[in-house]
Amino acid sequence: MKIRIVLILIAVLVGAVGAQDIDIAARNARWREFNKYSFDKFNFAKSRLTKAKLTPLKEDENADDFALLRGVVFGKHGRVFKERSIQDYLEKQAWYKADLKFTNAVLTPVERANLDLIRITEAEKHEFIEPGDMRIWKTKLIIDDKLRFYSGAELTILAAEIEAIHGKTFSEEWLQKYFDERYWYKRNPAYDAAILTEIERKNIERLINEKEKDRKTAISIGDMDNFQTVLLTEDKFAGLSLLELRILREEFYARHGKKFDAPGIRDYFAWRDWYKVAKNQKAIKLTPIEQQNVDLLAAYEAKVREKLSTEEITDETLGAMFAEDLRVLRNEVYARHGRVFKDPELQKYFEAQAWYKANPEFKDDQLNEIEAKNLQKIRDAEETATSKFSEAEG
Numbered sequence: 001m002k003i004r005i006v007l008i009l010i011a012v013l014v015g016a017v018g019a020q021d022i023d024i025a026a027r028n029a030r031w032r033e034f035n036k037y038s039f040d041k042f043n044f045a046k047s048r049l050t051k052a053k054l055t056p057l058k059e060d061e062n063a064d065d066f067a068l069l070r071g072v073v074f075g076k077h078g079r080v081f082k083e084r085s086i087q088d089y090l091e092k093q094a095w096y097k098a099d100l101k102f103t104n105a106v107l108t109p110v111e112r113a114n115l116d117l118i119r120i121t122e123a124e125k126h127e128f129i130e131p132g133d134m135r136i137w138k139t140k141l142i143i144d145d146k147l148r149f150y151s152g153a154e155l156t157i158l159a160a161e162i163e164a165i166h167g168k169t170f171s172e173e174w175l176q177k178y179f180d181e182r183y184w185y186k187r188n189p190a191y192d193a194a195i196l197t198e199i200e201r202k203n204i205e206r207l208i209n210e211k212e213k214d215r216k217t218a219i220s221i222g223d224m225d226n227f228q229t230v231l232l233t234e235d236k237f238a239g240l241s242l243l244e245l246r247i248l249r250e251e252f253y254a255r256h257g258k259k260f261d262a263p264g265i266r267d268y269f270a271w272r273d274w275y276k277v278a279k280n281q282k283a284i285k286l287t288p289i290e291q292q293n294v295d296l297l298a299a300y301e302a303k304v305r306e307k308l309s310t311e312e313i314t315d316e317t318l319g320a321m322f323a324e325d326l327r328v329l330r331n332e333v334y335a336r337h338g339r340v341f342k343d344p345e346l347q348k349y350f351e352a353q354a355w356y357k358a359n360p361e362f363k364d365d366q367l368n369e370i371e372a373k374n375l376q377k378i379r380d381a382e383e384t385a386t387s388k389f390s391e392a393e394g
Helices: 008-014 025-034 065-075 084-091 108-127 152-164 173-180 198-215 240-255 289-309 323-335 345-350 371-382
Strands: none
Touching: 065 108, 065 152, 084 198, 108 289, 152 173, 152 198, 240 289, 289 323, 289 371, 323 345, 323 371
C-alpha cells in the first residue's frame, strides 16, 4: 500500500487529497501477519536490525510493512503520525502510548541506524520513487520508469530532498517544517550548493522539469542561456506567472555571476551547475541583446499589471510570488488611481513609475468590481506567501 504524504500545509497548497477506500478486513489481516514478526518486542534502541530480519517484509499495493515497522520504532516513543495508515495501526496496539511532546531528539544512534536500514530497504523495494527515497539516488540518474504521477508538492519535496540530505535550510516555511520532522535531517549552516554532484544536479533538474512539463510554456527558468545572443519575443511569455517573469529577468544577471542577497531569489540559481558568484560584482554587465531581453520581460510584466483593473487575475498569473512583491502588487491597484501612500517606501516606489499620478482625492469606493476581486485574490495569496528574505536559521 503506497503511503501518500499527508501534511495539512501541503494539502492547502495543492488541494484536498481524495479519500482512499480501505478494505478494513484485508487491512486487519495484514496487520495480524505483520504482528507475527514480533517487532514490538525488539529493542530498537540497543539492538541492530539485519537485512535478513527485514527480508520477509512486504511492500506492494496490498502491504505497507516497512511503514508499519517505522511506526513501531517511533511508536515506542509515542510519536503521533499524520499518516493515518500508521497511526490507525499504532492505536490498536496495547503497548502504544501517544506522546504529543515527541521529537526526533529522543532517538538513540542505534535507533537512527535501524531506521536508516528500514528506510533504505523500503526505498529499494518501491516501484516508483517516493518522498524519502532520494538517498538511494545520490549516485544514480532518475529514469522515466521510476516516476509516477505526483502532486506539485511531492515533486517540490523530492527535488528539495536532494539538497536536504546535505543539510540545506529552506526559505519556504512548510518545506522546512517537513524536513525538520524527518529523523535523518540535520541543518547545516555552512551548506553550499557547490557540493552537489553532477548527478544530483541533473536529478534536481529532472524533477523540476517533471513539475513543469504539463504547463506547456514556451520557456522556463533556466532557459535563458539560449537567449544571451538571441532576442526574445513576447509570444514566448504566454502562461508565465509574474514571479517567473521576474526570475527570468534575474537569470540574465545570474549567468554573469550576480550575487543575490534575498534567499528566495538565490535559491532559484544556487543549485545549477552554471551558476558561479563573480568575485567582482561591480564588473557585471549585460550585453545589449541581454539588456533588450530584460527590458522586454519587464515591459510584458508591466502589461500584465496594467490589466489589474480590467481582467480578473488568476492563481497561475500570481504563481508563488514573494510576500513583498504581492504587497506591492496589491497597492498597485490603488496606485493606478493615484492613491498617496503613508508608507514612504511605497510612495517612493510608485513615484518612480511613469504611469503614476498622485490623486489626494482618491477614495476606495472608486475601485471597480474587478479591482475589488483582484485585491481579495492578492490578499489571499499573501496569507501563505513566503518572504524573499526568509531563510530558516541553520
